[in-house]
Amino acid sequence: MTAPSAVAAAHSPAERADRGRTARARAPRSGHGLFDPGPDRFDPVDVLTRQSAARVPELVPIRYGRMLESPFRFYRGAAAIMAADLAALPRTGLEVQLCGDAHLLNFRLLASPERHLVFDINDFDETFPGPFEWDVKRLAASLVIAGRANGFPTRQQNKAVTTCVRAYRTRMxxxxxxxxLDVWYAQDDVDRMRDLLASSGDPSVRQRAERAAAKARTRTYLQAVDRLTRVTPEGRRIAPDPPLITPLRDLLADAPDRREETDLHAIVESYTDTLSSERRHLLRRYRIADTARKVVGVGSVGTRCWILLLLGRDDDDPLLLQAKEAQESVLAPYTDGERFDNQGRRVVTGQRLIQTSSDIFLGWTRVLGLDGRQRDFYVRQLRDWKGIARPETMDPRTLALFGGWCGSSLARAHARSGDPVAISAYLGGGDRFDRALPAFAQAYADRNERDFEKLGAAVRAGRLTAESL
Structure with missing residues (x-):
């Protein structure tokens, strides 16, 4: 596969535009509305069980339990299922660095290193090069699934999708x-969000967004420290909440060989080599005080995830890092993207390509796990000014507005790593692509509901075990 940046650099704008228009023969824009895998489609439960084989066995039932809470929660954990479905469809060949799991809850308010509030993608576990439309389709289907959960009629679900896709197309x-350079520096900061809100003409939506921004600024690392740690006679330590939060000292209570504890404490030293020199200097002002395994998300449940509590001057000078296991992207079997010797590096490289402002402590490492196997991890701060959408509280107008923000933000992410000239030429100035996506999103939401039922049936039949926590 030729890197998108190399394609852009090697050809004139006219040639790049022609490449985009030529892609319509491979994947007609109206054809993106089609999704009918037929009776020979794979078993979605098999896909999930294959993923679970490499995860912590005692945590896998929690994953299934969370996925069975609703079709939307199932969708969040089913990126591998959708990757296989998308791979069977005609593709444009217009490559970008994909998020890989671009559902609406993976777009949120974040703090930039300069302490500005920005709107951006925040999950890169599955990031990998691939055709731009895969991210767009996953985002579109998530809007329909969220709209159905709220009881919105089909017309309003479709409006959210078309608003999202139109925002993607027009910004591209x-x-x-x-x-x-202007593309690279483009950012969705609070000022731009205020302009978009002003154009909505709805003061209530504007006020709601301002409250969300204010709340995001309160979600600092210190709030996470207060919630997840406590001061003990030995100093500040991570508070147990098993099985969701289990300190390493408890996991190793019966282990005569504590080599693993030494290896996990060395995670900071090994990962600092992936940081810039000034950030290595900053991190070395801290010492590691405690470590715990944490259950996170829906699709990620069962992968190894560690909280690292570091202290600077004293117990009131904390830093919380999250080291999350990075496995092969669910997209990797279906594309020809670059292979990395460390999956944590893959995640970090993709995030730095896609995000305009990445966490200052973002890096990667490899650690000897409790099972004696080497595992790849990426590391970042646990929380810093994160504002998370709550689709269950949205009315149809707000869902469409939020979908537009997500579509616009996704276009910015794709333009950084792909060829905006070719993609824009493919999409064109009309709304043919916009009008096709609601049909795909509706068909995929139907399939997602059937897959959700299949997981439930597998649990009821005793094929799998689910646990609600």
């Missing part, structure tokens, strides 16, 4: 006419 068109 603007990027196609911009200088390369």
């Amino acid at each position: 068109r603007r990027f196609a006419g911009m200088r390369t």
Whole structure:
């Protein structure tokens, strides 16, 4: 596969636009509305069980329990299922660095290193090069699934999708006419979000967004420290909440050989080599005080995830890092993207390509696990100014508005790593692509509901075990 940046650099704008228009023969824009895998489609439960084989066995039932809470929760954990479905469809060949799991809850408010509030993608576990439309389709289907959960009629679900896809297309068109550095520096900060809100003409939506931004600023690392740690006679330590939070000292209570504890404490030293020199200097002002295994998310449940409590001057000078296991992307079997010798590096490289402002402590490492196997991890701060959407509280207008933000933000992410000229030329100035996506999103939401039922049936039949926590 030729890197998208190399394609852009080697050809004139006219040639790049022609490449985009030529892609319509491989994957007609109206054809993106089709999804009918037929009776020979794979068993979705088999996909999930294959993933679970490499995860912590005692945590896998929690994953299934969370996925069975609702079709939307199932969808969040089913990126591998959708990757296999998307791979069977015609593809444009217009490659970008995909998020790989671009559902609406993976877009949120975040703090930039300069302490500005920005709106961006926040999950890169599955990031990998691939055709741009895969991310767009996963985002579109998530809007329909969220709309169904709220009881919205089909017309309003479809409006959220078309608003999202139109925002993607129109912003990509603007990027196609911009200088390369201007595309790279583009950012969805609070000022831009205020402008978009002002154009909505709805004061209540504007006020709600301002409250969300204010709340995000309160979700600092210190709030996470207060919730997850306590001061003991030995100093500040992570508070147990098994099985969701289990300190390493408890996991190793009966282990005569505590080599693993030494290896996990060495995670900071090994990962600092992936940071820039000034950030290595900053991190070395801290010492590691405690470590715990944490259950996170829905699709990630069962992968190894560690909280690292570091202290600077004293117990009131804390830093919480999260070291999360990075396994092969669910997209990797279906594309020709670059292979990395460390999956944590893959995640970090993808995140730095996609995000405009990444966490200052973002890096990767390899650690000897409790089972004696080497495992790849990426590391970042546990929480810093994160504002998370709550689709269950949205009315149809708000869902469509939020979908537009997500679509616009996704276009910015794709324009950084792909060729905005070719993608824009493929999409064109009309709404053919916009009108096709609701049909796909509805068909995939139907399939997602059937897959959700299949997981439930597998649990009821005793094929799998689910646990609600």
